[in-house]
């Protein structure tokens with residue numbers, strides 16, 4: 001397969017004031033596009049051309065760093081656009097809410113740990129909610145890594161590379177993470193991925 005960049009699932013200005021049109025134009029059209037272009041170049045003659053994106057990510061990890069970085073970031077960003085929606089961050093669907101409470105004790109505790117993971121990720125990377133051994137866990141990873149290469153299935157991720165927030169929040173990464181959790185998360189998509197992960 002070759003990697004392709006789908007359009008954003010909403011208008012560029014749909015996430016304002018929490019994420020600007022300018023951020024989405026750069027982040028989707030320039031940064032994500034570059035991962036797709038570089039990933040396709042590196043996929044050629046890699047031996048992984050016929051594989052699914054998830055398999056390319058898992059099988060290139062630790063073996064083909066250039067391909068891994070770009071394919072990993074392609075996977076992460078494909079989901080990242082869907083992990084947000086206009087008027088997001090509201091009520092959490094029952095099944096995933098129950099699973100979060102079972103794993104963390106409360107929704108607030110899970111949100112706090114998720115934000116803290118993003119705040120404390122040194123340099124570029126991601127904070128995650130992932131399903132591991134049937135439980136929901138918080139993870140953080142550097143650069144293009146994700147829970148797939150650590151034996152877990154990502155169900156929510158926040159991009160904490162500076163390209164994701166610097167135009168809107170400058171150095172205030174904690175404010176960006178709080179806005180992501182409170183006002184952007186598409187919990188219906190999280191539920192969809194949770195259901196698949198435990199199904």
Ligand SMILES: [Fe+2]
Pocket residue numbers: 027031077159161163164
């Ligand atoms: Fe990004």
